[in-house]
Amino acid sequence: MKTLKLMMATATALAGLWGAAAPAQAQQLVVATFGGKSPEHMREHIFDAFTADTGIKVEQVIVPGKMLAGMQAQQETGNVQWDLTTSISASDFATMNARGYLADLPADVRTILEKDYAVVRPNGFANKRGALLIVCNKKAVDACPTTAAEFLDVDKFPGTRFMPSFQFLEALAFGAYASGVPADKVFPLDLDRAIAALEKLRPTIAQFYDNSTTARQLLSSGEVQMGLLWNGIPPQILGEGNVNVDLAVSWDGAVTYNQYTVVYKNAPNQDSAWTFLKWLDAHPDNLAAFANADGTDTANKAAFALQSPEIQAWSPESDHGATTVEVDTEWYMGAGEIKDRIDAFWKSYIN
Known part of the structure; x- marks a missing residue:
C-alpha cells in the first residue's frame, strides 16, 4: 500500500512539473543569430516590442559562422534547441533545405507572408536581399x-x-x-x-x-x-x-x-515562432527601424518603403x-x- 501511495504521489508530482513547464515553454522563443550589432538592434527595435505585445520572451543565441554546424549537431542528436533564425545565408538555406532541417510554413503563415515578400518557399522566405x-x-x-x-x-x-x-x-x-x-x-x-x-x-x-x-x-x-x-x-x-x-x-x-528566415524542424517552441512571424509581418515600422539601425534593407515591401533613402541606395535592387x-x-x-x-x-x- 505504501509503495502504491508513493508511486501515485510521484506521478502526481511529475504531472505537476510537466504541467508547470509547458506554459513556460510556450511563452518563449530561442533565436539563433549572428554577431555584430544585429542582436542589439533586434532587441531594441523588434524583440522587446514583440514580448510586450505577446508575453513571449525571446532569447538570442549568438553563433556567428556556426549556424549550419550547430543545427546539424542538434538534428543528428535529436536535441533541437533553436527555434528560428531571422536571416541565414543562401548557402546555409540551401544546405539545410537539402538535409531536411527546416520546418514547413503553416498554410496561414505562408498566406500572410506571400502578401509582403516576393520569395516565399515551403520552408522559409527571403527576408532581405x-x-x-x-x-x-x-x-x-x-x-x-x-x-x-x-x-x-x-x-x-x-x-x-x-x-x-x-x-x-x-x-x-x-x-x-x-x-x-x-x-x-x-x-x-x-x-x-x-x-x-x-x-x-x-x-x-x-x-x-x-x-x-x-x-x-x-x-x-x-x-x-x-x-x-x-x-x-x-x-x-x-x-x-x-x-x-x-x-x-x-x-x-x-x-x-536572398537571405532567409527559417523555423527549424523539431524546434521546441514552433508555435511561438509562427506567432512571431505573423507579428513581424504586421509591424513593418519595427522591421524598418531595425533595418535602418542595422544598415541593411529588407525584402518586406511595406517596411522597405519606410526605410531611409540612404539605405535603399545601397540595396542590390x-x-x-x-x-x-x-x-x-x-x-x-x-x-x-x-x-x-x-x-x-x-x-x-x-x-
Missing part, C-alpha cells in the same frame, strides 16, 4: 581593384584580402565570374574553374570573418587591405569618418543573394551601373554529388 561586393582601403594600397577580374589579379593588385567564412556559394560564384565566365552563365557552376580562381586568391587571404564587427576591425587595423564585404557595411564605414580607412567600393561582379551575379540556390539543392565536393573544398579552403 544581400550582396557581397569588392571593397578596398585606398590608404593601404597603391591601387584598388575596380573589377572582379582585377581583384583576382593578385600580382597587379597586391594586398591582403578577406571574405566571409560561411558563404561558399557566393565565393565560388564570384570566382567563376572573376575568371571570365559571363554573369548569366555562372550557374550551372563550373566547379573546377571556380575553385581554381579561389585558389589563386587563397595566399592573399589574411582572415575569414563571420560578423561585420570583425570585418570592420580588420579594415581599420590594416590587417586587410581589400576584400569581399556585405553591402550594408560600406555606408556605415563611410559615414564614420575613420581616419584609417578611405573606402573604395566596386559593384562589378557583386554576388547578390538599386541600379549600381555594374554587372552582378545572382546565386542560384535551386541549382545547388539539385546538384547531387557535387555538393559533397563543394563542402569538402570549402572546409579545406577556410582552414
Whole structure:
C-alpha cells in the first residue's frame, strides 16, 4: 500500500512539473543569430516590442559562422534547441533545405507572408536581399581593384584580402565570374574553374570573418587591405569618418543573394515562432527601424518603403551601373554529388 501511495504521489508530482513547464515553454522563443550589432538592434527595435505585445520572451543565441554546424549537431542528436533564425545565408538555406532541417510554413503563415515578400518557399522566405561586393582601403594600397577580374589579379593588385567564412556559394560564384565566365552563365557552376580562381586568391587571404564587427576591425587595423564585404557595411564605414580607412567600393561582379528566415524542424517552441512571424509581418515600422539601425534593407515591401533613402541606395535592387551575379540556390539543392565536393573544398579552403 505504501509503495502504491508513493508511486501515485510521484506521478502526481511529475504531472505537476510537466504541467508547470509547458506554459513556460510556450511563452518563449530561442533565436539563433549572428554577431555584430544585429542582436542589439533586434532587441531594441523588434524583440522587446514583440514580448510586450505577446508575453513571449525571446532569447538570442549568438553563433556567428556556426549556424549550419550547430543545427546539424542538434538534428543528428535529436536535441533541437533553436527555434528560428531571422536571416541565414543562401548557402546555409540551401544546405539545410537539402538535409531536411527546416520546418514547413503553416498554410496561414505562408498566406500572410506571400502578401509582403516576393520569395516565399515551403520552408522559409527571403527576408532581405544581400550582396557581397569588392571593397578596398585606398590608404593601404597603391591601387584598388575596380573589377572582379582585377581583384583576382593578385600580382597587379597586391594586398591582403578577406571574405566571409560561411558563404561558399557566393565565393565560388564570384570566382567563376572573376575568371571570365559571363554573369548569366555562372550557374550551372563550373566547379573546377571556380575553385581554381579561389585558389589563386587563397595566399592573399589574411582572415575569414563571420560578423561585420570583425570585418570592420580588420579594415581599420590594416590587417586587410581589400576584400569581399556585405553591402550594408560600406555606408556605415563611410559615414564614420575613420581616419584609417578611405573606402573604395566596386559593384562589378557583386554576388547578390536572398537571405532567409527559417523555423527549424523539431524546434521546441514552433508555435511561438509562427506567432512571431505573423507579428513581424504586421509591424513593418519595427522591421524598418531595425533595418535602418542595422544598415541593411529588407525584402518586406511595406517596411522597405519606410526605410531611409540612404539605405535603399545601397540595396542590390538599386541600379549600381555594374554587372552582378545572382546565386542560384535551386541549382545547388539539385546538384547531387557535387555538393559533397563543394563542402569538402570549402572546409579545406577556410582552414
